Amino acid sequence: MDPHLNISTPAPGFLLAQQRTESSFEQIPIIDLADASDPAKRREIADLIRDACVNVGFFYVKNHPIADSRVNDAIRAGAEFFELPIATKLKCVANTSHLVARSRILGENADSAGRGDLHEGFDIGWESEREGPMAGTNIWPSEADVPDFKARLLAYYQAAVQFGLSLFPLFALALDLPDNFFDDKTTTPAAIMRVLHYPPQQPTTVDDDGRVIGIGAHTDGCFTILWQDAVGGLQVQNADGKWIDAVPIPGTFVINIGDQLARWTNDVFTSTLHRVTNRSGRERYSMPLFFGTDYDVRLEPIQSCVSPDRPAKYEVVTAGDYVQSRLQESYNHAKAD
Ligand SMILES: O=C(O)CCC(=O)C(=O)O
Numbered sequence: 001m002d003p004h005l006n007i008s009t010p011a012p013g014f015l016l017a018q019q020r021t022e023s024s025f026e027q028i029p030i031i032d033l034a035d036a037s038d039p040a041k042r043r044e045i046a047d048l049i050r051d052a053c054v055n056v057g058f059f060y061v062k063n064h065p066i067a068d069s070r071v072n073d074a075i076r077a078g079a080e081f082f083e084l085p086i087a088t089k090l091k092c093v094a095n096t097s098h099l100v101a102r103s104r105i106l107g108e109n110a111d112s113a114g115r116g117d118l119h120e121g122f123d124i125g126w127e128s129e130r131e132g133p134m135a136g137t138n139i140w141p142s143e144a145d146v147p148d149f150k151a152r153l154l155a156y157y158q159a160a161v162q163f164g165l166s167l168f169p170l171f172a173l174a175l176d177l178p179d180n181f182f183d184d185k186t187t188t189p190a191a192i193m194r195v196l197h198y199p200p201q202q203p204t205t206v207d208d209d210g211r212v213i214g215i216g217a218h219t220d221g222c223f224t225i226l227w228q229d230a231v232g233g234l235q236v237q238n239a240d241g242k243w244i245d246a247v248p249i250p251g252t253f254v255i256n257i258g259d260q261l262a263r264w265t266n267d268v269f270t271s272t273l274h275r276v277t278n279r280s281g282r283e284r285y286s287m288p289l290f291f292g293t294d295y296d297v298r299l300e301p302i303q304s305c306v307s308p309d310r311p312a313k314y315e316v317v318t319a320g321d322y323v324q325s326r327l328q329e330s331y332n333h334a335k336a337d
């Protein structure tokens with residue numbers, strides 16, 4: 001008889017449910033993806049990802065497949081757009097009250113008092129017509145206003161989408177699922193890309209409410225691939241409520257778990273609160289890509305994340321309905337009527 005086996009050995013299926021602790025992190029781990037396509041190393045990488053997703057909800061990746069030139073071209077295009085007069089930029093604002101198109105330069109309401117945040121952003125989704133709750137077309141600035149804007153953003157978008165698709169099998173392995181678990185759930189995955197500009201705020205500058213917030217504390221959707229420039233300002237909250245700096249590390253992306261993966265894993269994976277405060281006095285640019293599954297996927301808790309001690313916490317909803325209700329909450333303040 002196996003001497004390690006005893007009566008209190010948990011059923012294998014409950015192992016993930018038991019991993020969740022309220023331990024507080026002080027640092028965000030860096031995970032090296034150099035060997036991610038080597039089958040012998042994938043398990044090791046998936047274990048590191050699991051650890052990061054359970055205990056932090058954030059990790060950096062280095063040796064990722066996205067070329068620097070793709071990032072630089074897209075960020076440069078974004079900066080050229082943000083330099084345009086406000087009236088030109090406003091031509092790209094969608095009618096958010098009906099969610100018919102997705103390009104926006106409105107600050108979303110991560111601020112709980114509904115005042116909007118101190119940043120501007122340009123969003124795009126799939127450059128094609130699709131059916132479903134988030135169907136719509138992108139609104140681009142004209143070639144005369146920003147030459148090659150669309151080409152530069154889409155080149156980055158396509159590279160980041162491919163990268164995001166390659167992360168799903170690693171998340172599946174991290175959850176002790178077959179690595180193709182997400183394949184039939186990501187045939188037309190949600191992927192909203194945003195270029196963000198946080199205008200310089202002098203370190204001492206505060207608004208009337210004493211607020212110097214670039215983007216208020218919030219959580220994301222499913223998971224996010226974030227590129228940030230060298231300015232800094234992103235902070236992540238640990239279980240003690242302490243804000244930990246996600247310092248910029250050249251050549252890395254920040255990956256963070258959002259609410260959909262948290263629901264799916266019955267909160268075994270953590271959707272961690274984060275915010276940006278740009279006190280550098282310099283312009284800050286960043287580029288998140290919010291990844292999701294197909295919109296018709298039901299967010300049913302993964303069985304290994306449910307146990308008698310950790311019963312299912314959330315009602316089952318589809319990913320599309322969930323995204324739409326989150327967007328409505330975020331943009332309610334921006335409705336004309
Ligand atoms: O600008 C950043 O570093 C983070 C942006 C962010 O959290 C978001 O857009 O959801």
Ligand SMILES: [Fe+2]
Binds near residue numbers: 220224274
């Ligand atoms: Fe975020």
